[in-house]
Amino acid sequence: MGKKSVSIANLDVEKLVQMLNEALAEEWSAYYQYWIGARVMEGPMRSEIESELLLHATEELAHAELLVDRILQLGGTPLLNPAQWPKFAKCPYEEPTDPYIETVLVQNLEGERCAIQRYEEIASFTNSKDHATYQMAVQILNDEIEHEQDIEDFLIDINRMKDDIRKLRMC
Ligand code: FE
Ligand code: FE
Ligand code: MG
Numbered sequence: 001m002g003k004k005s006v007s008i009a010n011l012d013v014e015k016l017v018q019m020l021n022e023a024l025a026e027e028w029s030a031y032y033q034y035w036i037g038a039r040v041m042e043g044p045m046r047s048e049i050e051s052e053l054l055l056h057a058t059e060e061l062a063h064a065e066l067l068v069d070r071i072l073q074l075g076g077t078p079l080l081n082p083a084q085w086p087k088f089a090k091c092p093y094e095e096p097t098d099p100y101i102e103t104v105l106v107q108n109l110e111g112e113r114c115a116i117q118r119y120e121e122i123a124s125f126t127n128s129k130d131h132a133t134y135q136m137a138v139q140i141l142n143d144e145i146e147h148e149q150d151i152e153d154f155l156i157d158i159n160r161m162k163d164d165i166r167k168l169r170m171c
Pocket of ligand 3: 052056
């Protein structure tokens with residue numbers, strides 16, 4: 001525990017640790033959602049999308065590492081039991097029961113939008129009060145924005161392909 005690290009944080013550290021633990025639960029949930037979704041999904045562009053979703057999974061895991069490091073620096077206790085994940089996560093886990101690639105992508109997109117909201121909140125809460133956490137939140141936020149864009153782009157391409165097939169059928 002870094003005592004100086006805690007004393008320079010000009011905010012409610014307990015509340016911040018709670019937010020970071022909620023984010024930690026959400027990152028593990030996002031990790032598994034990408035990891036399992038990439039494996040069960042079926043549909044167009046599968047081989048291309050699968051590798052990107054697996055890359056996103058590893059990036060979510062890296063976010064979890066940043067969060068745990070920061071929680072420890074702040075003198076908090078990171079969640080020690082996976083049973084706590086659903087109690088802390090505000091972004092719901094979306095089970096990929098329908099393996100169609102577009103459905104899996106839309107579920108991941110919801111998760112990314114929730115994550116963007118989460119890091120926006122942490123950044124606002126820590127801005128000018130805890131620079132270290134603020135910098136981390138902005139770094140993760142930028143990754144989540146990139147994830148959202150990647151998925152939106154895939155969905156646009158799938159829809160273009162569907163439109164082209166529809167047009168072909170009409171002529
Ligand atoms: Fe993440
Ligand atoms: Fe993400
Ligand atoms: Mg990406």
